[in-house]
Amino acid sequence: MLELYAHDFSEFHHLELGVDGRFGYQPLPLYWTDPDRYPFLIQVDGRLVGLALVKRGSEFSDRETVWDVAEFFVVRAYRRQGIGLKAAHELWRRFPGPWEVRVMQSNRTALHFWERAITTFNNGEAIHPARIEKDGEFWYVFALECKHAIC
Numbered sequence: 001m002l003e004l005y006a007h008d009f010s011e012f013h014h015l016e017l018g019v020d021g022r023f024g025y026q027p028l029p030l031y032w033t034d035p036d037r038y039p040f041l042i043q044v045d046g047r048l049v050g051l052a053l054v055k056r057g058s059e060f061s062d063r064e065t066v067w068d069v070a071e072f073f074v075v076r077a078y079r080r081q082g083i084g085l086k087a088a089h090e091l092w093r094r095f096p097g098p099w100e101v102r103v104m105q106s107n108r109t110a111l112h113f114w115e116r117a118i119t120t121f122n123n124g125e126a127i128h129p130a131r132i133e134k135d136g137e138f139w140y141v142f143a144l145e146c147k148h149a150i151c
Contacts, residue, residue, distance in 0.1 A: 027070075038095075042074060042087045049083060050074035052091055058100050060132050060141055067092075067099045088117040092146045099146065105131070105138035118142055 031039040031053060042050030053071040057064050069091065074084045092099060101118065103111045111129075119126045122144065129140035 037070075040087075040091070042083065044078060044083060049078040050087065052087060054091055054095065059102060060100070060134060060139070063098070063100075065097065066143075067095045067097060069099070069101045084113060085117050085120060088114075089121050092121060092144070096146045099142075099144050101142040101144070103129070103140045103142075105140060111140055114140075114142060118144055 027037075028039075031037045034055075036056035038054045040052040040054070041048055042052065050073050051071065052069065052073075055068050055070045056066070058066045058068060069088075072084070072088070074087070101114050103114055105111075115126070115129075127142055127144055129142045132139050132141050
């Protein structure tokens with residue numbers, strides 16, 4: 001699943017294939033050993049259709065307690081069916097507290113998805129992202145809060 005995600009993401013971010021023909025994902029083992037990282041598979045009718053990786057700590061600030069959507073992916077055939085929205089909302093409900101969602105400026109499709117996911121989660125109120133530059137790339141960073149496990 002991560003290889004499909006990396007292939008899609010390579011359109012927006014330079015990723016190199018390894019000698020084995022795979023993109024790889026170096027931090028993946030940490031999602032089974034680090035208590036501040038959580039891996040999720042997204043399924044529909046028993047079929048694997050996506051993934052989400054969640055971690056504690058911001059990529060853009062010194063906020064160590066913020067939840068971060070590190071990676072999020074839904075296979076193309078299952079997009080635009082509400083599956084990603086439901087999965088994102090479940091993540092936010094599962095981990096109450098402050099969240100950050102970051103999107104590369106060049107990934108316009110993901111930006112629209114996250115705007116919609118956050119607005120619907122926030123009872124129709126839009127949250128405007130901050131535009132941030134990091135390592136020569138521009139990102140949009142949304143900050144939201146889920147106060148209770150049943151937000």
